[in-house]
Amino acid sequence: MYNFATKVCSYCYISRLLRNFFFWIMRKYLLLVVLSILSQLQALKAQTLFTAPDTVCVRQPVHLNSTIFDAASYYWGFCSGAITSAPSGVNMGNGFGFHQPSNIEIQQDRNGQYYGFVLNASTDEFLRLNYGTSLNNVPTVTNFGNLTNGLPHHPTSMFIAYDTLAENWFVFVTxxxxxxxxxxxxxxxxxxxxxxxxxxxxxxxxxxxxxPAVNEFVGPKGIFVAQDADLKWYGYVVNRFNNFLVRMDFGTNISNTPAVVTIGNPGGVLNDPTDMAAILDNGQYYFFVANRGNSTIARINVGPVLNTTAMTGSNLGDFLFRVTIPSSISLTRDCGSIYAYITDSTTSQLVSIQMATAVGPYTAVDYSVVGGMNFPSSISTILRDKDDLYAFITNVADSSLTKVTITQCTNASIPSFTEVTPPVYYYNAPGTYNIYYVINQGKPNMAVECKSIVVLPIPNIFININPTICKGDSIKLYVISNFADSFAWSPIYHIDTAYDGDDTVKAWPDYTMNYNVEIFYPDGCIVDTFIHVNVVKVTADAGPDRTILDGATSILGGPDMTLEGAVTYHWTPFQYIEDTTVPFPTVNPPSDFTYVIEVTEHSSGLTCQARDTVTLHSNCGDFYLPNAFAPASTSSLVNRFGVINQGLSQLNYFRVFDRWGVMVFQTSTPTQMWDGTYNGTPCPTGVYVWEADGFCVSGKPIKKKGNVSLLR
Known part of the structure; x- marks a missing residue:
């Protein structure tokens, strides 16, 4: 008879063989993958992602340079929240359905959503908080209850784990x-x-x-679950009631029911433990435990692998009484250091412990009560959302939620940037600021680096502020600071380059300008400042040299004459000039003549002068007379008629005749002119004839006739 059961079992056996062989191949392959990823991560960690100065001054240009140029994405935070800063907090109230909340954890899902989970100890409830894409949002709540009675009674702590190979999330609860x-x-x-x-x-x-037959969980708390380099999953809890550390071995499948191994109390450092947090530092695992029994923090040195019983313990103490009845502890790594945050259940205080490595040295800071903490039971992991840090605390006394934040500062001229080469920026106030740099955000090869930059106040500097000089003069510019190393002046236009590296330099600019100077200090501070030199550029322009007709007038002064400001003018000599105090006077020199203009400007307590000359050449080669005159006019320039030459050495005669040939006027005196009368009687309107004869100063004889109109 055909044995169906035997057939099925044979298939099962063959199937198990194939499956085991497949898993063996996959484990080998995945181990190589994991080791390769770990190797890449170690290489990224060792590689500096960017360079930056350690110290700058206020408003000093900051230059950052990425060392990675082929990343899929870049994010620079220039004034990112520094975990060393004092946190602020706000109590978000008790409207989230909490009932004696015992534990809270926050995690970002692969899709960018943030979720929090809370345990209600008194009602055996498991709650999920949905923050959306920002931890600054007020979360919505999903209450899963006790998950069909599957939740451990009086839940106390939890841990969120992610299986990267199966791509599944798990929450472990004690x-x-x-x-x-x-x-x-x-x-x-x-x-x-x-x-x-x-x-x-x-x-x-x-x-x-x-x-056997001895249950190993005795008030388990502070659970931690991780996959080790051997691809096996391990978990640890601390028992509050017997002070034992217990390990859970899941094998290669996190979904297995674990086997347990009692480690005991390494070094006797566990004393009524209330929480435990773990970290991998420099290839070694460490557990930090909050002890309620003696108000201390303990450190357990696990070693390079999680599958071990050879552990040592160290009691780190109470940090000068800062730790008092601790209820929870969280660990986070940020900016190259490790930070532990501890809540005190009775004082409602928040304490931070900073450490360069897990083995110290340690620096503790008491932040007192933050955000209305009220008998806090748990603090979540510190999460960084780009430039802001968040943590959440559950409070037992009023079943409320406290949000703790360290936000981005506002002291950088540019808050952030998303390209490989950031722009030059500066800080506007002294302090210590955090530069946060992320490449390949959200990808398996994501890498993060941050660096603290110290911004110093500008040192005392003595400077000649806004000096004023006259064009053509020189001045000593000085920028003196006691602790400066060196100086660099620019530009080098009209500057004594032999001293452009000193604190004092001689300059003689031709126009108003700024001279920049960089001051270098031994601590890396660089002050970039300038001196504004105001140059009073007064210009005297007497006009071009020229030749004028003998007896003619001319206007002095040219287009480049300074006309604006507190300016005065002085022409010399004073002969044959209409006004010696105006910029454009009228002159009528009798012969070749040179005039000098002196322009003076009074500015900023400074007196600046400029001079210029003009020469007028008088051309005596003819007689110069007007072609009309009006004897009845009140103007002496038009009510007389005669020779206007001034360069005559002799006038033989000057005569005027009416239309009938009667001579109505004659003279041999060059300055004597006809007034339009004959024998005391006014002559009628009409055209008259004149004739003149004489010699120029040069000895040249001249003789001429012409007509003139008499107007009445």
């Missing part, structure tokens, strides 16, 4: 106020933490094979 109800469970969310119907597996209380 619970139990007594040994009888102590348990550990796993909530499976699948590919997204936003799953509306997660599954739960309650492991209950497990036994160590070395001590």
């Amino acid at each position: 619970g139990g106020y007594t040994k009888a109800e102590s348990a550990v469970g796993r909530i499976d969310f699948g590919p997204t933490l936003g799953n509306p119907t997660p599954n739960i597996a309650n492991f209950g209380n497990l036994d160590d094979p070395l001590t």
Whole structure:
């Protein structure tokens, strides 16, 4: 008879063989992948992503340079929230359905959404907070209840784990106020933490094979789960009631029910532990434990692998009484250092411990009560959302939620930038600022680096402010600072280059300009300032040399004459000039004549002068007389008629005749003119004839006749 069961079992056996062979091949392959990724991450960590100065001065240009040029994306935060800064906080109230909340954790999903999870100890409830894409949002709440009675009774702590190979999310939960109800469970969310119907597996209380029938969870708290380099998953809890550390071995599948191993109390440092946080630092695992029993923080040195029992413990103390009845602890790495945040359950204080490495040295800061903390039970991991840091605290006394933030500062001239080469920027106030740089945001090869930059106040500088000189003069410019190393002046236009590296330099600019000077200090501070030199450019322009007719007038002065400002004018000599104090006077020299103009400007307590000359040449080669005159006019320029030459050495005669030939006027005196009368009687309107004869100063004889109109 055909044995169907045997056939099925044979298929099962062959199937298991094929499956095991496949998993063996995949493990080998995945191990190589993991080791390759770890190698790349170590290389990224060792490689400096960007260069920046350590120290600058206020308003000093800051130049940053990326060392990575082929990334998929770039983000620069120039004034990013520094985890060393004192946090601010706000109590968001108790409208989230909390009932004696015992633990909170926050995580960003792969789709960029932020989710928080809260345990209600008194009502055995598991809550999800949906923040959307920003932790600054007020979250919406999904209450999963006790997940069909699968949630451990009186849940106390949890840990969010992500299986990168299966691409699934898990939340591990501990619970139990007594040994009888102590348990550990796993909530499976699948590919997204936003799953509306997660599954739960309650492991209950497990036994160590070395001590069968002895439950190992005794008030488990502070759970931690991770995949080690051997691709196996391990978890750890601390038992509050017997001070034991317990390890869970999941094997290569995080969904397995774990086997447990009791580690004990390494170094005797556990004393009523309330929480535990873990970190991998320099290839070594470390657990930091908050002890309620003696108000201390303990460190357990696990070693390079999680599968070990050879651990040592160190009691780090209470940090000068800053730690008092601690309720929770979280660890985060930021800007090259590790930070622990601790909540005190009775004082409601927040304490930060900064460490360069997990083994110290340690610096503790007490931030007192932040954001209305009220008997806090738990603090989430510190999360950085680009330039802002967030943490969330659950409060037992009023079942409220406190949001703790360290926000981006506003002291950078440019807050952020998203290209490989950032622009030059500056800080407007002294302090220590955080530069945050991310490449390949959200990708497996994402890398982050941040650097603190110290901005110093501008040192005391003595400077000659806005000096004023006359064009053509020189001045000593000085920028004196006691602690400066060197100086660099620019531009080098009309500057003594032999001293352009000193604090004092001689300059003689021809126009108003700025001389820049960079001052270099030994601490890296560079002050870039300038001296504005005001040049009073007074210009005297007497006009071009010229030749004028003998006896003619001419106007002195040229287009480049300074006309604006507190300016005075002085022409010399004073002969044959209409006004010696105006910029454009009228002159009628009798012969060749040279005039000098002196222009004076009074500006900023400074007197500046300029001079110029003009020569007028008088051309005596003819007689010059007007062609009409009006004896009845009141103007002496038009009511007389005669020779206007001034360059005559002798006038033999000057005669005027009417139309009938009667001579109505004659003279041999060059300055004597006809007044339009004959024998005391006014002559009628009409045209008259004149004739003149004489010699120029040069000895040249001249003789001429002409007509003139008498007008009445």
